[in-house]
Amino acid sequence: MTGFLHVFVDEADLTFISGETHLAQYRFGTGRAVHMFCKTCGIKPLYRPRSHPESWSVNLRCVISGTLIPAETIDFNGQNWEASIAGLREKT
Numbered sequence: 001m002t003g004f005l006h007v008f009v010d011e012a013d014l015t016f017i018s019g020e021t022h023l024a025q026y027r028f029g030t031g032r033a034v035h036m037f038c039k040t041c042g043i044k045p046l047y048r049p050r051s052h053p054e055s056w057s058v059n060l061r062c063v064i065s066g067t068l069i070p071a072e073t074i075d076f077n078g079q080n081w082e083a084s085i086a087g088l089r090e091k092t
Contacts, residue, residue, distance in 0.1 A: 005060035
């Protein structure tokens with residue numbers, strides 16, 4: 001478990017205050033998701049998920065407190081990713 005608190009942000013709305021030059025990307029599995037990690041400390045501050053290719057999933061724990069407030073919280077079972085994402089798509 002990573003402790004990543006996902007907040008989906010449209011790419012046009014994503015702004016870095018600092019640290020962008022410390023980020024590197026990696027891909028695994030299908031190669032569709034783009035995972036970013038800090039080359040200095042190893043934390044994973046954001047990634048572009050295969051479920052939302054037009055957005056970035058930002059780790060709320062890497063954001064200055066009070067600058068990003070999620071509009072909605074959704075429970076998601078990552079161990080059963082395919083079934084969980086299908087359930088979310090049915091709700092939209």
